[in-house]
Structures are given as structure tokens and as C-alpha cells.
Amino acid sequence: MDARALAKSLHPLETKVLLRYGPGDELGNARLAAELGYKEGQSNQAFSWLGAKGLVEEAGRTTRVVYELTPLGRELAEKGTGEERLLRRVAENGPAALPELAAALGLEQKDIGSAFGQLSKEGILAMGEGKKATLASGKASPRMEAVRALLERAAKTVDGILGDESLSAPEREAMAGIARKRGAGDSAFRAAERETIVYRLSANAPEAAAALRELGVTGDEIGALTAAMLESGSWKDGTFRPYNVGVQPARLMPGRLNPYGEFLASVKDKLVSLGFEEFDGSLVETEFWNSDALFMPQFHSARDIHDVYRLAEPTSAKFIEEPYLSQVASAHENGGATGSRGWSYAFDREFTKRLILRSQGTVLSARALTRAAVPSKYFGIARCFRYDKVDATHLSDFYQTEGIVVGEDVNLRTLLGFLEMFAREVAGAKEVKYVPGYFPFTEPSVEVHIKHPVLGWFELGGAGIFRPEVTEPLGVKVPVLAWGMGIDRMALMALGLNDLRELFSDDVEAVRLRRASFSV
């Protein structure tokens, strides 16, 4: 750092030291207190900061004895010592017996005893007639004067401390009588040893001081702008101390949305802008709505106990809505009125009531069909549950994005048109391709693959036209396009993650620090 930059980074406490002193000056807290008016804490800060910048160095250490006024000492300074009060009482009210004096002055018997002993020894008081204390010389001794001087001097300092070096010989002698090192509660002063560091400006300090002068910095610039300054207008007479703007700011912990939530919301907004209405539903579903209504035969391998979660209690719904139950059951058994030959098995009306955790978002599409207007479009980002071992690429609960388009004139080509819109608008893909697919509830079925700018080719989703065995038993006579999108991979990329479990992280710090970049 050059001298000018260094000068700019200085605090007023440092500035004043650099401007005031030159090489060879011995600096310490006492000197700064006396000459710059620094409190001990300010001096310590100034030396510490200057030291960190290499502008002062330690020149040596000295140990000094100090005397610190105790609370008792402070009281004595104010009200007078026992001896002073005894002398004053006798001088003002005449001779009196010691117990009498103790009561009048509110002092303990032994304290009166020792005070009288000391004064009598010094010929100030004497024991007169009738065991009454009477004036002798009646004049305070030099020792008493020294004690008074010590108490008053100490009481006037900010910290109540007197350095041994500041005492005269009689004072030092007097101090010995009223200070103690330990158990000083009963004494006026506590005696202690203090280490004092002596500093000297280092060789590069003059350069910094020169830079300060050149900048016109005095150390008296305005720091924090206060309401009082604004009110009085005093700021007009000063200049503002420049702050070091390079300092690392303190960390804030703001309230914040979860980036994964923001990502999901952005997908929802996109779909709403394309004319889709959002649907929502129960986490717990029946086999009927989860699979039967979607024309998945009850013996389908994806319906095994190892593929869906079943409820322990209750195990079954009370009922399945009619006429859907009967119509779906016929579609399975022999096609019913749908023109299908059905799956040719006996539909199990108890199994269909069994409660499970919904395993596919398509259940919401099936339910939407029972109330869908023509034309209409629906979508949902639904939490689904799968019997899967949880790892970086599999979760046992996760979001699926799906929807339907109901309309007289929808067909394979409009389906592809939608998929192209999703690919371009939602996934930001430039290239799209379609291949035949298979889903139990759609025919024809297609898969859409996109070339993502970063991920390369991958399957964005599957889609198809709902089979008549799905739509007709639920009361829909027009074609229905059904689609599903896998947006997890896009979410991971948007959040800079590579493990699906991170999307549902319970780590507060990880979520607080997570950043997201996505354009949808």
C-alpha cells in the first residue's frame, strides 16, 4: 500500500498520533491521555491499529506500582476519614467520651479507638478528665494532610488511579498506611502492579504523516453524522472523514425465498401464461383414482406392493364416486361403452378402494376430467411418492409436473405443438424431437426429447392422447391430451446442484447460501 492509500485508511485516533509525534518520542497511554485527551481504551486501539500497519513499534515495557481508590476510599474522600471526623467533632462540640463519639459519628467502637490512638500519638488529641477525648494541638498532622491530598487527587482522576511515581515522599509514606495489596475492602486504596508498554513511531511513520498533511487530514473530521449535527448545522463547519470502502462488509441474513421454490413458481407462471389452470389435490389417494381410472389393469406390475405405499390405517376409502366406479370397472372388464375389449379380468371393487400415497400426478388429471369444461387446460406440480431407495437420482417423495388439454379438435399434431411450446418456453430448448412412446393411459403416446444448451439431448417428458377407456368412463367425450414433464434435471442445473436430495435440503446454511440462475 502506498503512503497515500495508507493515510486514507487511517482512523482519526491514529491520525492524531502520527501528526503530533515524531521519531524518538516515547509514547504511552498516560502521554496520549495527557496530550491528546485519549481514554485508555482509545490509546490501546490507536497503538493496536498503528502497530498492525507497521507505523508504531514497541520500545519497551515498564512495570509500575499503582494505587486504585476503592469504593471505601471514594467515600472517605467525600465524607472524611475517621480521624478527620473525630478531630472535627471534638473541635466543634467539645470533649466527649469515646463511646459517645462513636455513636454520634456512626463509627464502630474499634475504629474510634484506633483513630483516637493515632491522633493521641501524634499529639493532636488527648484523654482528658472523665475519660473524655479533648483537643491537644488540635491541628492535623502532615501525615493527615498527605492522606487527604491522596484521596482528593485520586477521586478527581477518571479511573481513581494514582501512579507510585507521582507520589511525594511523605505521600508515599502515608499511602503505605492506607493501601493494601489484597483484601483491600477495608482500605482506601488497592495497591497493584501494572505493566506499561512504551511505543515509538516506526521509520515509515513520517511518510504517512506527510501524506496525511498533504491530504489535509487532521483527525478532527466528522465521523458518524448525527441527528444533533443535522439539527444544529454543525456539520457545515467540518469535513467528513472518508471511510475505507474496501472493508469487507458485515454479513446480513435476509429473509429469502428458496431457489427451488422460485424455480417451481417460474414453471407454474409459464404454464399459466400458456393458458393452463392449476389443479391440486390430496396426498392420499385410492387405487381407483391413482391407477384404475387411468386404465392401468389391477394386475399391472407397476401396481405391486413394491411400487406404491399403502396406508396402514385406514386401509380403504369409504366409497368411490359413482357413476365413475361402475363405468371404470366395465372399461377394465370388457371395455364397457368405450368400444374397447377391456383387459378381460374381474375388476376388484375392494382393491380399488385401497388407500395409497399418490404415485403419479396423473391422478389429478383423472379427477380434473370429471369436471373439465370444453375447451380447458389444466396443470399441476404435484408431490408424488414412490417405493424407491433414496439416492442422488431417486427420491421417495418428489414433484411431478403434468397436465391435460381438453378440446374438440385436439389431436396428435396439436399435442406435438404443445410439447414444442414447453420445450422452447419452459425448458429453453432450441432443438426438439419426438419418438413413439408408451404409457398405459395414452394412445398414441410420444416422448419429447430436447437438446438443452448445457445438458445435451435428454427426455423432457412424455405425452399422448388419453385412451377412450380413460376419458369416456369419466364423462368426457372429446379427445384429451395428457402430458408430463421431468423438470428435476433442469432444477438441479438451475441451482448448480447434482443431487436430487439437495432440492429438499434441511441444512439452513446451505439453503441460505444457495444461489440460482434460471431464465424461465
Next chain:
Amino acid sequence: MPKIEVNERQFFDLLGRVRDAASLEEVLPGAKAELDGWDLAGGKPGDSGASERVIKIELNDTNRPDLWSTAGLARQLRVLDGAPVPEYSFFSREGDERAAKYTVKVESSVAKVRPYMAAFVISGKPISDAMLRDAIQTQEKLCWNFGRKRRSVSMGLYRTALISWPVAYKAVDPDSVSFVPLGMDAPLTLRRALAAHPKGKEYGFILEGEPSHPLLVDATGKVLSYPPIINSNDLGAVQVGDSDLLVELTGTDLQAVTLSASIVACDFADAGYEIQPVAIEYPEPTAFGRRVVFPYYFQKPVALDSSRASKLLGKSLSPDAILEALAKAGVTADVHGQFIQAFPPEYRNDFLHAVDVVEDVMIGRGMADFPPERPRDFTIGRLHPNEKISRKAKNLMVGLGYQEMIYNYLGSGRDYVERMGVDPEGVVRISNPMTESVEYVRPSILPSLLGSEAASARAPYPHRIFETGKVAFRDSSENYGVATRQRLGFLAAHAEANYNEAASVVAALFYYLGEDWSIEESDDGRFIPGRQARLMRKGTSVGVFGELHPRVLENWGVTVPAVAGEIDIESFA
């Protein structure tokens, strides 16, 4: 989704050409298949090392078991490539039966346990290594995926030369008969075989509780197999080089058994084997008659209105154009006015409805023939009320200094019940959890938030976190006995967290949500008594908040004071 391995040499021989990976990837979607892996080991497709290499392929159509074999997949691709639809003359049909040299007699005892059987004999040349491997793979994929883990279909191969005809299919007391199962050297009773043989352990569940078990024996009483568990070690031990093999399938679904037999027969026929029919004599008439000669064609033609195809595909197609497209997809059909009558190939039974034929039209013409079209219908998009109220609440919580979290909804009884000290009766439990850590559905957002707090003691304080999301709990007034609700949960943890902080958050929320509300005293055990309140809106309780009880904090290992609240925001929506 079945995944298969095909022998590269055999596959390309059947395909009639060699393709590289790029070209395979281009044509596989015609069979709804994907290239899953192909290690050329430094060679080139179709070179001299091809007979030692395999191509891994994933099949997506669970209703097309005919594609799950080398021959079946090659057939579909061959036809799409322009080859003629193959003809198989060995099929019997209703009123048109082939002569059968071999007979199996089915006894009425199997009616209750595993009533159906189909069979045929392959001959003409010894079985090659690649073909035997493929047959075993076909058996596994067919019987596992299509045959529901052998429940509805299982299959066995036998050396015809060792068999004395006629063969009998019957059910016996599992303790009364012994045989040497494949791969073992001493005879075991059927019941012992279930316990001792690996296949018995794997598939024994199918026969659980059955008093009599299926058995296939020849005219001299020698055991062919113990369906659907395991073959015998002599008649049922087939090796490379054997010729004249009996292929037999048993099961509980006549159509599935018959179709599986047809698939395997066509695969062998494509590979140059001769198929000899076998007559199965049932004690009672089946849907196909009392005496059925297999392979048997049972499928019914499907009628398709050409205008329906045009409407669904979004492209006007003449009946002749449809006929041509179907031929390309391997389906023969004829035209009757505007109707097309499509005949499912012998190895397929996936035409449940005319729309299934429409998909073959799509595949026959190719996806490129259907350019995407912008939808024309105008509809108004809107968010669900739950989403709208959640977004409002989220914005307020963010403004109040809270970090949004998103949690899983499944967890353990320890977290959702024990640590919270709540009544397990109200919590939705899963009867078949994969692990204890995903045994319950969360009844509240609070355990999720506490889980975060427990995991985040080293994150700088204060912690202020929230989530809007779903909970589910038992509710007997619902048809499902369970209610799902959209809620907001929040938690603040730091040295000075106290009731007033939570109360202020709630007050601010309700003020900006524009809701009238009041509070009542509450005695929720999760909070400190006297430092918690119930939130009331229009006379009903919509939430609770307060200082979390130190007992609960201790259960979670949380060592800073924490306040929390949970509000049913769905009721505001």
C-alpha cells in the same frame, strides 16, 4: 421397463443388415426401444467378433412382450425397414386346426391352482448357444414382466427324445411326489424343493396355501417339471446342441399363456426352426375349446374408422394410406369402405381399442409426417387458490426476515411422533415402508423445521425459517379418513427467541393477509404452557404458535431457545 441383451451377430442376421450405433438409435424408437449399451471392444459393428458381443436395449412398451427378444425386436425393425410382414403357417385357428403329433392331457386337478397350458415342439436343427441364451432371456422377461413374476405365465424347455407321450399335466399332494430338481443331484419332495431350491425360495409364494401343486409328468411317470418353480434335472436339462425341444407354458390366464407361446414359437421360426404343434386336451372346454392345438391364433380383428384415425392424428388419411402405414408397422389389414379391419399379428395382443391401431398408423408413417401445430383453443390460465395464498404468505415471511425451506413429506415415527410427543393415532402411517425413515406422512410442518434446526446448530444465528407446504393427518369425516391441508410453518431459534417474537410475526401476517383474527389460550404439549396461543378465525382454530417446549427441543437435541407457529393457510384461500 424390460431391458434385454441381444447377441450382435444373431441380431444383425435377423435384421438382414448391419447397423452402427447412430443408425440403431435412429430406428429403435420405431419399436419404442432405446440403445442402453453396446461395448464394441474395439471392433466394428457386425465384424468377426460380433458373435461374442451383446447389444443392450431397453424396451418401453410393457404391452408388447413380443419385442423383448432378439428375434421379436429384429422382426419389428425389419418390417419397418420395408421387409414383408412374416407369415406363420403353423398356427391353428378356430375351425382350422393343424395336425399334432404330440398330446398333453390336462387333468381337472389343476383347475384350481394353475389351469392353463400351451406347448409346441421346435425341431429342424440343434439349438445354438445364442438361441438358447435368447430363449432363456425371453423366458425370464416374459414370465417376470408379462407373466407377473411367473404368477400368470411360466415356461419350460425339455428334451423331446427323452419323453414318453402323452404327457400329463396334473396337481398332486406336494409331499407325495419326489424328483431331482434342475441343478441338484438327489430327489426331493415338491415341498422340500420349495424350501431347498433357489427357485423354490424365489417363486414358492405363488403356491402358498395351495393343497395340491402342479406337476408335469410323461407317460411313464417321469417328472418333466414342477411348474412354475423348476424343471427336472434330466428331461428338463437342455443343453446347446440338443434338438427337438418341447416348449411348454403354464399359467392362470389362458390368453396370456397362449400369446406367450405364440411369441416364443414365432421367434424360433424366425431363427429357422420348424415348429411342430402340440395338442392340449382339457377336461372341460376352455374359451378356445376342449382340445386346443398350439400355437393357436385367438386374436380378433379390430375395426377402425379412417375418419377417427384422421381426427386423432390431425391429418387426413385415406383408407388405403392407413393400410399402407399399417403394413409398414407389421399389421395386415383390409378395407371395407371407410373402415379398416386390422388383424393383430400372431405375436401381438395389444389392440384393445381402435386407438391402438391408430398408433401403429403413426409409427408406420413416421413422426416426421406429423408436423407440430399451434393449438387454437383459447383458455384462461390461473393459479390454484392454495398457490396464491401460499405466495402471499411467502412474500410476507420473507419480508419478516425468514428463509424459505422445502422439505420431504415422508419421515420416521421417531421424528413425527416421538420427538414431538404427539398422539400417533392422528398420524398417517405407511404399511409397507421401504425403511423406517419413510414410514409416516408428516402431520405438521413443525417436525420438518425442528429437523432443520437440529441439523444446523453450526449455521450462524439467528435462524428464522419457514415453509409453505402440505401436511396430511387422520380425519374420520373425510371419505379417505385422511385430510390434506396447505399450511405455513415457521420457526425462529436464537438466544433471545421468545413468545413476543412469534406473536409479532403472527400479528404482522394476519394484518397483511387482511384477516380478522383473535387468540385463545392453548394447551398444546409441543409448547410451554402459558406461552402459547391458538389462532382463531371466524370461530374456528386455524393454527397455533408459541415458545417450543424445552422437552421437545431436548428431544431434537436443540440447545437454543426456539419459537414456532403453524397456520392452516388453505382456510384463507
